[in-house]
Each structure stands twice: as structure tokens, then as C-alpha cells.
Amino acid sequence: MTVMCKICTAHGAGKKWFEVKRHVEVKYAKEMGFEPWEKDHWHYVHQQYAQLAAQAGDSMANPAMADTIRKMMDDMIFQIHPLEQGVTFTFPQGHGAQVLTREEIEGVIKLSGEPYLVECLCRKMINGANDRCCIPLGLHGETAEMFPSKDEKVERISVDEAIALTRQFNQQGRVHTLAGTPLPMAMAVCNCELPYCIALRPRVDMGFKYIIRSHWVAKVDVDKCSGCRECLSRCQFGAVTFSNATERANVDMWKCYGCGLCKETCPENAIKLIQRESLPALKDWW
Amino acid sequence: MQNYYKVEWNNDKCENANECVRCLRVCPQAVFALYAPNREEGVPPTEYVISPAMQMFCNGCNACIEACPNDALKVYPKIQAQ
Numbered sequence: 217m218t219v220m221c222k223i224c225t226a227h228g229a230g231k232k233w234f235e236v237k238r239h240v241e242v243k244y245a246k247e248m249g250f251e252p253w254e255k256d257h258w259h260y261v262h263q264q265y266a267q268l269a270a271q272a273g274d275s276m277a278n279p280a281m282a283d284t285i286r287k288m289m290d291d292m293i294f295q296i297h298p299l300e301q302g303v304t305f306t307f308p309q310g311h312g313a314q315v316l317t318r319e320e321i322e323g324v325i326k327l328s329g330e331p332y333l334v335e336c337l338c339r340k341m342i343n344g345a346n347d348r349c350c351i352p353l354g355l356h357g358e359t360a361e362m363f364p365s366k367d368e369k370v371e372r373i374s375v376d377e378a379i380a381l382t383r384q385f386n387q388q389g390r391v392h393t394l395a396g397t398p399l400p401m402a403m404a405v406c407n408c409e410l411p412y413c414i415a416l417r418p419r420v421d422m423g424f425k426y427i428i429r430s431h432w433v434a435k436v437d438v439d440k441c442s443g444c445r446e447c448l449s450r451c452q453f454g455a456v457t458f459s460n461a462t463e464r465a466n467v468d469m470w471k472c473y474g475c476g477l478c479k480e481t482c483p484e485n486a487i488k489l490i491q492r493e494s495l496p497a498l499k500d501w502w
Numbered sequence: 503m504q505n506y507y508k509v510e511w512n513n514d515k516c517e518n519a520n521e522c523v524r525c526l527r528v529c530p531q532a533v534f535a536l537y538a539p540n541r542e543e544g545v546p547p548t549e550y551v552i553s554p555a556m557q558m559f560c561n562g563c564n565a566c567i568e569a570c571p572n573d574a575l576k577v578y579p580k581i582q583a584q
Binding site for chain 1: 506523526527531532534535536537538539547551553554555556557558559
């Protein structure tokens with residue numbers, strides 16, 4: 217029996233939610249009436265994120281309020297709508313995301329077959345940088361021209377180019393995430409970097425469970441580890457530590473998001489990803 | 503009790519927020535966010551505003567104050583009441 221995350225349970229129909237073909241199909245998305253939502257979404261994020269974040273940030277600074285607000289946000293984000301009724305435009309209802317490994321992201325890109333390349337909205341808003349690292353798929357890419365400045369170009373790229381880009385971002389140490397825009401559509405492939413990501417930051421620093429962990433957890437094989445410390449700087453979540461006593465790296469599995477970046481860089485192949493479901497303590501830890 | 507910093511951004515003093523973005527570039531804690539408050543569909547936004555959105559993470563390094571050419575920013579420590 218496989219243990220599924222809450223997005224998979226609601227939308228996966230026995231599979232992982234990002235492996236279901238119709239979740240990346242433009243035709244299905246249009247049939248379900250997601251097109252206005254997509255357009256509105258690009259528009260809305262650019263316009264409203266900063267105000268919402270400022271409000272949330274102010275309230276979160278007060279420890280008495282923090283738990284209440286966290287609970288409220290969690291309820292809002294993962295509200296599942298009956299699909300027959302279409303989607304409402306109230307952000308961010310039914311709009312969740314998950315950290316994925318590089319192999320899984322490549323699978324999603326292949327499944328969709330229609331990748332685009334645009335500037336990252338988060339880095340533009342938070343860092344003022346023009347960084348082309350956002351790979352929306354299908355309908356999400358088609359509607360990307362709603363976003364933002366006049367020099368912005370939405371580029372249609374081939375599947376091979378998209379996969380090559382994903383590998384390049386992986387080498388740069390970016391975490392791959394897949395966002396449901398809106399759930400269950402799996403159309404926004406992001407290559408995120410803390411602290412500039414508007415989705416990862418609230419999750420990691422403030423505890424809003426908008427992004428959930430992947431289906432994997434990293435584990436270090438202490439016999440193979442040579443203590444080279446390559447993996448330490450790769451982890452964006454502070455899960456990889458180094459023990460001076462044993463001269464080995466160690467992964468804190470409770471902090472691990474299962475992105476696989478440490479595994480990719482290890483010269484000794486000492487880090488492997490194990491399935492979350494095989495660990496009784498972590499199988500409900502998303 | 504927790505000490506933190508309050509960041510104030512003055513809309514009247516800031517000129518050309520979209521082109522300048524110096525405070526965004528220098529902030530090590532990514533406190534600021536640039537956005538367009540009034541935006542019409544299909545038209546590039548004309549007015550941009552910077553908001554110190556994540557000011558709960560400000561560590562008081564004052565890099566933004568040094569970077570701002572128009573003195574549009576203020577950072578001051580605030581001690582939270584118990």
C-alpha cells in the first residue's frame with residue numbers, strides 16, 4: 217500500500233497527482249473552465265502578494281496570533297472544490313504545491329509536452345532580478361503573457377530544452393517545485409531558491425503549509441560518506457549537518473523536504489532517497 | 503519577548519521604484535516586495551510600489567538605507583510588549 221500526500225489522495229485516483237495525464241492537458245483545463253483562473257492568477261499574484269504578505273507578516277510577528285493565522289491559512293489553501301462547480305477566484309483556495317525531485321519534474325514535463333519559459337515572478341518581485349527560470353506548462357504558459365512588464369517575453373521551448381534547463385538549475389542548487397494552478401492542474405514548474413520564493417519562504421520560515429514535502433526522504437550511508445561536505449551548502453532547508461566527531465554528513469529527516477539536491481551532488485553516491493511511506497514516523501509528515 | 507525591526511517605506515520620496523529596485527537587490531533577508539497596486543488587464547502596469555512585506559525577518563543591517571538615493575526608508579528597532 218502506498219501512502220499518498222493530501223493532493224494525491226484528493227486528485228491522484230490511485231496515482232501520484234503529477235502522474236495523471238489529464239492534470240497537464242490544456243483541453244481538460246479549458247473544459248473545466250480554469251482559463252479565467254489562470255489569467256487572473258498571474259495578474260493577482262503580481263498585484264496582491266506584497267499586501268497579503270505584509271499583513272500576514274505583521275500578524276505573525278505577534279506570537280499570540282501566529283498559530284491562529286497558520287491554522288486559518290492552512291484551511292484556506294487546501295480547500296477542495298467540487299470540480300463541477302468550477303473554481304472561484306478567491307486566492308489561494310485549492311492552490312497548493314509540492315517539492316519534487318529532478319526525475320519527477322522531467323516526468324511531468326514529458327507528460328505535458330508543452331513547456332514555456334518565462335521570467336520568475338518571485339525573483340522579479342522580491343529581488344528585482346530578471347531571471348528566466350520559470351517553466352510553466354500548457355495553459356499556464358499560454359496565459360503567462362498576463363504577467364508583468366513590457367519587456368517580458370513568453371517563450372515556447374521544446375521538451376528537450378526544458379529538461380536541459382531543469383538539469384542546469386539543479387546544478388545551480390535550485391529546488392524543483394510543482395504548483396497546482398489551481399489544483400488539480402499540475403502546470404507550474406518552478407525552480408526555487410530561498411529566500412526569494414514566495415511559496416517556499418512562508419512554508420519554511422513561517423510555517424504556512426502551502427508547499428508540502430516530496431514523496432522521498434534523503435538518507436546518508438555513513439560507510440560510503442567521505443566527509444567532503446559538498447552536500448552541506450546544497451541544502452536550502454538546513455537539513456544536512458556535519459558531525460565533527462564522526463566526520464560524516466547527516467540528514468535530519470524531519471527537516472528534509474526530499475528535493476534530492478544533496479543526492480545529485482554527492483561524489484561518492486552516499487546519499488540515497490528512500491520512500492517516505494517506508495518510514496512509519498514520517499509517513500504522515502508532509 | 504522578542505526584539506525585531508520595523509521598516510518604513512515612504513511612497514512620496516521613492517522615485518521610479520520599478521527601475522531602481524536597489525533596496526530589493528541589497529536586502530540579505532529579502533524583506534521587500536515590488537508590486538503594481540492598480541493594474542488593468544492586458545496593459546503593462548504604470549505605477550509600482552515597494553512594500554516591506556517580510557519585515558519580521560529584518561536583521562537591522564541598514565543596507566537598504568545606504569543603498570537608497572532618496573532617503574525613502576527608515577529602519578528602527580522595536581521591542582515587543584510582553
